[in-house]
Amino acid sequence: MERLRALWRILPRLIVAVGAGALLGLVFEPHDHPWLAFLAVPLLLAALSGVSMKAGFLIGSGFGITYYAVLVPWLSIIGGDAAIALAVLEGLFYGVFGMFASQALKHKxxxxxxxxxxxxxxxATASVPFGGFPWGRLAWAFADLPLGKLASLVGIPGLTFVIALLGVLVFAVLRRRSALSLRAVALVAGIAIVGVSSLVTLSTEGNGKTVTAAMVQGNVPGKGLEFLGRARTVTRNHLTATLDLRKAVDAGAQLKPDIVIWPENSTDIDPYKDAATRQDIEQAVKAVGVPILVGAVLEGPGPNERQTTGIVxxxxxxxxxxYAKRHPVPFGEYIPFREQLLPYIKRLEMVGRQTAPGKTVGVLPINGVNYGDVICFEVAYDDIVSDVMKGGAQILVVQTNNATYGGTGQPEQQFAITRMRAIETGRTVLVASTSGISGVIHPDGKIEHKSGQFVPDVYVASVPVRDAKTLATTLGGWPQWILTGLGIMGAVLALLARRKPRAAEPGTPPAATESREKVPA
Structure with a gap:
């Protein structure tokens, strides 16, 4: 009975947290309301303020589950149960956040x-389980705001810190218990952060060399899971689009490219082992007379295995x-615990052969220029992008296949993530997708070209070759490690402070002191 009363007491807070989670989900594409982050974070903190760790976990979980339910409904294409499972899994991380943040809020x-x-x-969400799912980071939504430029200095984790800090400062200003001096400091600090971000300038100048690149989006014969099993048609769509590009070059309607980029899964049939597929690729390459970066699925290296690759x-x-994709998608490209799960979840048979991760970094030298190749979801993973930058990438390439999720908001979210990577690394990003969204993103995050979905699209762009490193690239993972360490330190200090008995005021009976030490459920 007492537990029911406790739950009833925190119900209003849980409702506020769920609302905050829904608002935070609307920050991202395809809704694209980043300013809502500065409402969602304070609302969550208001719900967590003054509660126990148990209540903090429940409130944080309600926030996180709602947040991911709004953020990634596109996963329901695979199955409603998959979308629910992911929302619950990721939401529980925010339950842990709520558990510790509820106590940290009591620390000075x-x-x-x-x-x-x-x-x-x-x-944590970007690391575990199975390599994590870094899709819900605050920073991804801010490519169009001055704050987004800070990613070039402090990276994606540093930008998330700044955004969360601004939300905390809004809470400090609005919190009834805040002293006037704290409110004044918080207001000034918030204005200063926004002001400084507006002064940051992002260079797009290259090293004097330019590359003319063609992104080919051949389109697929169907939407969602329908395109599966039509691999030969997809390859020939890209062949046809490339032959059309050659005609446009010959007619003087297009610049002759130095490189042509085909997307991930532009061929799902191993061209090393299938003569017809190899012939299609060679016909396209000879037609344009320049290298093509082909997105191909190769058989091996082991029995019943495959690799998703980019081949020059x-x-x-x-x-x-x-380059073989180093971070294949769990339950999409391979099945963890395959032998144990397949007998119970027949739908997983659609995954087919296990995708084996590649071992080498995706830096591909082509005609004197180093291209950093990342494939599809890899663009969201810090280590993948950091490694190609350390390897000397002068231009970034994202080969992707979003046909399964076309029209669901997922391609827009991935394109927004890609824009933030351009700002963070200071590199032009060339995006080639089978069915959209393909495009060209400048080193300052501005879009030169963005294709539609489920339409053929060929775009030719002359882009700068860049050698200069941003501060974020130089710092690498240090901002994330330091800020994470400080977060853990703060949680520990808050827990230690929680265990210390409060000193009784003169004349206060012991029983009264004990009652004040109790926290709400």
Whole structure:
């Protein structure tokens, strides 16, 4: 009975947290209301303020589950149960956040600890399980705002810290218990952060060399899961689009490219083992007379395995350097615990052969320029992008296949993530998708071209080759590690402070002191 009363007492807070989670989901594409982050974060903190750790976990979980339910409904294409499972799994990370943040809010340095805890939470979601799912990071929504430019200095984790900090400062200003001096400091600090971000300038100048690249979106014969099993048609769609590009070049309607980029899964049939597929690729390469970066699924390296790759196919020497996707998608490209799960979840048989992760970094030298190749969801993972930058990438390439999720908002979300990577790395990003969204993104995050979905699209762009590194690239993972460490430190200090008995005021009976130490359910 007492537990029911406790639950009833925190119900209004849980409702507020659920509303805050829904608002935060609307921050991202396809809704694209980033300013709502500065309402969602304070609302969550208001719901967590003054509660126990158990209540904090429940409130944080309600927030997180709602947040992901609004953020990734596109996963219901695979199945409603998959969307629910992901929302619950990711939401529980925010339950842990709520558990610790509820106590950190009682510490004198709570304004620092809470945004650091947010970074730590995003670090956890981006790491576990099965390599994590870094889709819900606050920073992804801010490519169009001055705050987004800070990613070039402090990286994606640092930008998340800044956004969470601004939300905390809004809470400090609005919190009834805040002293006037704290409110004044919070207001000034918030204005200063926004002001400084507006002064940051992002260079788009190259090293004097430019590359003319063609992104080919051949389209697929169907939507959702319908395109599966039509691999030969998809390859020939890209062949046809490339032959049309050659005609446009010959007619003077297009610049002759130095490189042509085909998307992930532009061929799902191994061209090393299938003569017809190899012939299609070689016909395209010889037609344009320049290398094509082909997105191909290769058989092996082991029995019943495959690899998703980018192959540099030269018109004279044929296939050369290969990048194999290092971070395949669990339950999409491979099945963890395959033998145990397949007997119970027959739908997983659609995944087919296990995708084996690649071992080498995706830096591909082509005609004197280093291209950093990342494939599809890999663009959201810090280590993948960091490794190609460390390897000397001068231009970034994203080969992707979003046909399964076309029209659901997922392609828009991935394109927004890609824009933030352009700002963070200071590199032009060339995006080639089978069915959209393909495009060209400048080093300052501005869009030169953005294709429609489920339409053929060929775009040719001359882009700068860049060697200069942003501060974020130089710092690498240090901002994330430091901020995560501070978040953990803040949680520990808050828990230690919680265990210390409060000193009784003169004349206060012991029983009264004990009653004040209790926290709400």
């Amino acid at each position: 340095l709570w304004i620092l600890w809470v945004p650091c805890l947010w970074v730590a939470t995003e670090y 196919w030269d018109p004279k020497t044929g296939p050369g350097d290969v």
